[in-house]
Amino acid sequence: MAKFWDNINKFPKFILSVIIGFFLTTFHEIFELFKKRNKREIIIITIITLISVITLILRQMMGIN
Template structure:
């Protein structure tokens, strides 16, 4: 039974590290784009538009006003 819990613990640590790595890799590229002055406005508009569309879609799916 100890081996079972040990394996569960290892799997959870693996999943957490994969999720953290995904977000760090994704946000690193976004932050690098935001450092460049000529791309800052375009990147900000794209991010805000994306978040807006996701919000609208989720509200429609969940039926929330």
């Protein structure tokens, strides 16, 4: 039973490291693409579009005008 609780106590560290690793690998690839001029514009437009769409969806879901 002690091993069970040890594993449960390790889970928050594990999930945090998985989330941090996901963001580090994702942002690393985006920053590598920023070094190329033609890719930079496409990525900026894509990020702005995604943020706008998510904002509009959340406003509609919450009823915020």
